[in-house]
Amino acid sequence: MNKALKIPHDGTVLVSDGRKALFLKNQGDDVFPNLQVERVLQAPDNPQTSQQGTDKPGRTFGFDQRAAVGQTDWHQRAEQKFAAEVAEMVNQACSTGDLKAIVVAAPPRTLAELRTHFSEAVRxxxxxxxxxxxxxxxxYEIEQHLVPGA
Incomplete structure (x- = not known):
């Protein structure tokens, strides 16, 4: 990770995946961060895909051709929805002035989904x-990943 990353006092760190989001606030300074949990969000339980969609994938017809439609991945859909809800919370915090600066840590797919929902002010x-x-x-391990040697 970038050793020059300096999270300012009261800066926010969002650590998220498709099912959980941690909102951390830096109570320390930009040299010695002290991240404290402000809020934890959990997505509701998501049953197996076989329990959510029992019908077989559909088919489409057009121009004398047939094509199969892939089965919906309900877990991915739920993760996308959760990421959109998390991004909306960040957008809300930004619009009320509660967001000074933010560091976002997430796996690639979640990070991409968050980006699509962040407002320009958050960006x-x-x-x-x-x-x-x-x-x-x-x-404490999150701190070490973000600011090695702190």
Whole structure:
């Protein structure tokens, strides 16, 4: 990770994947961060795809051709919806002035989904994006991943 990353006092760190989001606030300074959990969001349980969609995939017809339509991945859909909800919370915090600066850490697919939903004001406040799933790590390890040697 970038050793020059300096999270300002009261800066926000969003650590998210498709099912969990941690909102951390830096209570320390930009040299010695002290991340504290502000909020934890969990997506509701998502049953197996076989329990959600029992019908076989559909087919389309057109121009004397047939084509199969792939089965919907309900888990991916749920993760996309969760990422949109998380991004909306970040957008809301930005619009109320509660967001000073933000670092976003998420696996690639979630990071891409978050980007599509962030407002332009949030995009301007993003200090760094970390392509890594850190949701299962304790806070002190998250600090070490973001600011090595701190």
């Amino acid at each position: 301007r406040k993003i200090m760094a994006e970390v392509n890594k799933d850190l949701t299962k790590h304790p806070v």
